[in-house]
Amino acid sequence: MRADDPCLKQMKPPELSLADRFFLPQIAVGLGVTARHIAGVMFRNKAITVQYPDEKHVPSPVYRGVHRLNRDEKGRVKCVACMLCATACPAHCIDIVGATAPETWPDREKYPESFVIDELRCIYCGMCEEACPVEAIELTGLYDLTGLSREQMIFDKAKLLSVFDATSNQEPMKYGKPPERALGSPTTELAPG
Amino acid sequence: MMTKYSILAALIAALGGLGAYLMLPHKRKGTRAGLAYKAGAQAAVLALVLFAALLSPLADFVATTFFDLFAVAAVASALLMVTARDPVHSALWFASVVLSTGGLFLLAGASFLAAGTIIVYAGAIIVTFLFVIMLAQMEGRAVYDRAAHSPGPATVSCFVLLWCLLASIATLSTDTSGPIETREQQFRAETSFSRIESLVERFRLHKHSAMLTVIDQASPATNRIHGGEGAEKPQVAGIGGSLYTDHLITAGLSGVLLFVALVGAIVITNPRPRPQATGRGQAI
Amino acid sequence: MAAIGILIKIFIVANVLMGAVAYLIWVERKIAAYAQDRIGPNRAGSEFGIPFGLLQPLADGAKMLLKEGVLPAYVNKPLYLIAPVIAIIAALLGFAVVPFGPVGPNQVMDFQIAPYVDIGILWVFAVGSLAVYAVILAGWSSNNKYSFIGGLRSSAQLISYEIPLGLSILGMVLITGSLDLNAIIRWQNEHHVWGVFVSPLGFIIFLVSAFAETNRLPFDLPESEQELVGGFHTEYSGMKFGMFFLGEYVHVITVSALTVILFGGGWDLWGLLPYLNYKDVGWIAAIAKLSVFSVKVAAVILFMMWIRWTLPRFRYDQLMDLAWKSLIPLALLNLFATAVVLQIVRG
Numbered sequence: 084m085r086a087d088d089p090c091l092k093q094m095k096p097p098e099l100s101l102a103d104r105f106f107l108p109q110i111a112v113g114l115g116v117t118a119r120h121i122a123g124v125m126f127r128n129k130a131i132t133v134q135y136p137d138e139k140h141v142p143s144p145v146y147r148g149v150h151r152l153n154r155d156e157k158g159r160v161k162c163v164a165c166m167l168c169a170t171a172c173p174a175h176c177i178d179i180v181g182a183t184a185p186e187t188w189p190d191r192e193k194y195p196e197s198f199v200i201d202e203l204r205c206i207y208c209g210m211c212e213e214a215c216p217v218e219a220i221e222l223t224g225l226y227d228l229t230g231l232s233r234e235q236m237i238f239d240k241a242k243l244l245s246v247f248d249a250t251s252n253q254e255p256m257k258y259g260k261p262p263e264r265a266l267g268s269p270t271t272e273l274a275p276g
Numbered sequence: 277m278m279t280k281y282s283i284l285a286a287l288i289a290a291l292g293g294l295g296a297y298l299m300l301p302h303k304r305k306g307t308r309a310g311l312a313y314k315a316g317a318q319a320a321v322l323a324l325v326l327f328a329a330l331l332s333p334l335a336d337f338v339a340t341t342f343f344d345l346f347a348v349a350a351v352a353s354a355l356l357m358v359t360a361r362d363p364v365h366s367a368l369w370f371a372s373v374v375l376s377t378g379g380l381f382l383l384a385g386a387s388f389l390a391a392g393t394i395i396v397y398a399g400a401i402i403v404t405f406l407f408v409i410m411l412a413q414m415e416g417r418a419v420y421d422r423a424a425h426s427p428g429p430a431t432v433s434c435f436v437l438l439w440c441l442l443a444s445i446a447t448l449s450t451d452t453s454g455p456i457e458t459r460e461q462q463f464r465a466e467t468s469f470s471r472i473e474s475l476v477e478r479f480r481l482h483k484h485s486a487m488l489t490v491i492d493q494a495s496p497a498t499n500r501i502h503g504g505e506g507a508e509k510p511q512v513a514g515i516g517g518s519l520y521t522d523h524l525i526t527a528g529l530s531g532v533l534l535f536v537a538l539v540g541a542i543v544i545t546n547p548r549p550r551p552q553a554t555g556r557g558q559a560i
Numbered sequence: 561m562a563a564i565g566i567l568i569k570i571f572i573v574a575n576v577l578m579g580a581v582a583y584l585i586w587v588e589r590k591i592a593a594y595a596q597d598r599i600g601p602n603r604a605g606s607e608f609g610i611p612f613g614l615l616q617p618l619a620d621g622a623k624m625l626l627k628e629g630v631l632p633a634y635v636n637k638p639l640y641l642i643a644p645v646i647a648i649i650a651a652l653l654g655f656a657v658v659p660f661g662p663v664g665p666n667q668v669m670d671f672q673i674a675p676y677v678d679i680g681i682l683w684v685f686a687v688g689s690l691a692v693y694a695v696i697l698a699g700w701s702s703n704n705k706y707s708f709i710g711g712l713r714s715s716a717q718l719i720s721y722e723i724p725l726g727l728s729i730l731g732m733v734l735i736t737g738s739l740d741l742n743a744i745i746r747w748q749n750e751h752h753v754w755g756v757f758v759s760p761l762g763f764i765i766f767l768v769s770a771f772a773e774t775n776r777l778p779f780d781l782p783e784s785e786q787e788l789v790g791g792f793h794t795e796y797s798g799m800k801f802g803m804f805f806l807g808e809y810v811h812v813i814t815v816s817a818l819t820v821i822l823f824g825g826g827w828d829l830w831g832l833l834p835y836l837n838y839k840d841v842g843w844i845a846a847i848a849k850l851s852v853f854s855v856k857v858a859a860v861i862l863f864m865m866w867i868r869w870t871l872p873r874f875r876y877d878q879l880m881d882l883a884w885k886s887l888i889p890l891a892l893l894n895l896f897a898t899a900v901v902l903q904i905v906r907g
Binding site for chain 1: 591598764867871
Binding site for chain 2: 639677678679682683685686687689690692693696697700708711712715716718719722726739
């Protein structure tokens with residue numbers, strides 16, 4: 084496209100008035116804005132800070148935090164080891180070893196013998212949740228995910244199920260109510276190993 | 277007395293010249309370059325020690341220590357500035373020279389000159405040098421910086437000049453037998469180079485200690501430009517008055533010179549567009 | 561004895577300055593937080609019932625001192641190590657001639673480290689102009705592109721802004737007839753007229769140039785975090801970085817004190833309060849003057865911080881345009897006008 088193309092619209096910067104070119108009136112206006120904010124925090128308590136350990140931040144219902152493996156009403160793991168989540172995962176952080184379901188579980192053929200998520204590799208995109216046909220894997224609202232070593236951040240089946248046990252009363256994640264287990268206790272305490 | 281100082285001055289000049297010559301970066305880089313540099317450095321340090329000995333003994337701690345410190349620092353920094361391999365280091369040693377000189381001015385009671393020197397040289401000119409060196413030589417030292425151009429003649433001429441200076445100032449030493457009472461005597465004591473006794477004697481003008489003398493010299497009591505009638509003008513006003521009465525034409529001429537230089541700089545940095553072949557004379 | 565007294569004075573002043581700097585950093589963080597609708601440091605000290613995080617400076621200082629002093633392998637070691645030292649020495653030296661209280665032969669003591677210096681303000685500028693070496697050397701010796709650009713910017717900026725800074729005070733020097741800061745305060749006190757009112761243009765130019773000289777926003781191009789990752793002090797850590805920090809804040813205090821002395825009347829309060837005349841001697845007068853002066857300096861510092869969190873950074877060409885095309889001509893105009901008016905008034 085040429086510079087004199089009729090389709091091009093020539094934009095000119097707005098003309099500065101004399102006062103604008105001296106900067107000072109505009110600086111005064113800016114100082115007023117800052118002063119309003121400073122006074123608002125100092126005298127009218129308008130700070131938006133959440134004092135974390137004392138106050139709890141409530142994430143939005145679509146917040147994607149730590150995974151959990153759901154249980155059905157009989158307490159069994161819902162997962163049927165179909166590998167859809169592991170396939171969908173862009174970070175390749177889900178590792179499932181399927182096994183033939185026991186005779187007592189007539190509703191499925193397979194179940195996960197081992198289900199490991201590397202929470203350090205995970206990018207918390209929620210694709211696994213979307214891919215799951217049986218709503219077995221979900222991302223909870225737990226956001227204070229901590230661990231003292233890399234090994235602690237590799238969550239196995241027991242740990243993922245314990246996340247469900249800790250958050251089962253928030254199903255589905257309700258907006259406006261913080262996940263109870265989320266606060267004050269790091270998720271590493273959820274289950275040994 | 278006179279010959280003693282002349283011989284000492286000659287020794288200093290010879291040793292210093294030898295040291296400086298050996299320390300200068302030479303074109304022929306042999307295996308003995310580092311050895312020569314070390315030998316030169318030793319000779320230069322010896323010369324500096326002798327130079328310090330020429331100044332004055334540590335008769336009064338505060339007064340002479342600062343003078344000796346600044347004097348030796350100035351000379352040593354000057355030597356290092358000339359012999360430094362890296363132009364940035366050279367510029368920094370130059371700054372050190374200016375600072376030491378500023379300190380000497382301060383001790384001599386010329387506080388305005390001291391501040392002016394530091395502001396103009398250390399604060400502006402050398403910073404500009406650094407700016408240019410850094411901007412121009414980011415990829416390392418240039419070829420012409422790696423070796424001195426003609427180290428022999430330069431060293432010889434410089435140190436012969438230095439010897440002349442030292443010897444001629446040394447002969448200025450005054451009769452220091454009696455106490456100094458008049459300003460003229462004090463002036464002669466100040467200008468005498470062999471300040472061994474004279475500096476100590478000079479304190480007799482002041483009834484207090486030597487440190488008070490130094491502080492007094494660094495900060496003259498009068499500090500008003502609009503002094504009373506007949507009162508001695510303080511130095512800032514004195515310099516101003518001198519510039520605009522005794523040296524009016526010189527000051528004006530140097531102002532014009534600077535202005536012309538400024539115009540020239542602007543002309544160089546903003547070249548006018550070259551006239552087209554057809555439109556001769558159109559470009560202005 | 562006099563030497564010991566001076567040494568004690570230097571010791572006290574230097575330590576008070578450092579303590580003030582520590583709390584200035586706390587104040588700055590608080591103001592930064594308030595301006596952005598945050599709360600700022602409020603935890604340190606809560607275990608001991610001390611509110612508002614007032615122990616934060618202690619924690620900051622301990623952190624600075626205990627951090628590992630990283631010495632990168634690729635730096636020019638002597639210059640790298642000497643740069644932060646230059647920063648803090650230049651800043652502290654500049655404060656030597658700033659009178660923070662009454663000074664005079666009849667006063668209880670001289671509230672100034674180096675009293676009766678004829679060229680007071682020139683000394684501040686001379687030493688202040690050395691502070692640029694710290695930035696240049698840090699940038700150059702770090703052997704890092706970002707640091708280097710920071711150092712280059714700093715050298716150009718500080719040279720440019722020294723000119724309007726020096727020219728802007730000349731108006732006040734002409735009016736008061738002295739370069740001695742005490743004499744300037746005394747003139748304002750005698751006439752109960754502050755420098756702001758007799759030389760308003762000079763005041764504005766001085767303030768703008770002072771912001772640039774102290775590398776404060778909106779002129780903090782040498783250390784701009786966004787494009788230069790900290791600029792000249794990118795490679796510094798621990799107490800070496802802390803020295804740059806201390807130096808910058810001591811510089812801020814010095815410049816604020818100069819602003820108060822030159823344009824804010826020093827400890828003058830238009831004669832509204834007693835004990836604030838230059839003829840008053842004694843401890844009560846000294847403490848009163850010291851307090852008024854400190855409050856004024858604190859107000860200027862708060863204003864500098866307020867400005868910092870209001871204005872965005874200048875672009876480099878805008879910075880140079882402002883200095884060479886606006887401030888210097890205006891400062892020359894101010895000087896010329898002052899000289900003409902003075903000639904007419906004084907005859």
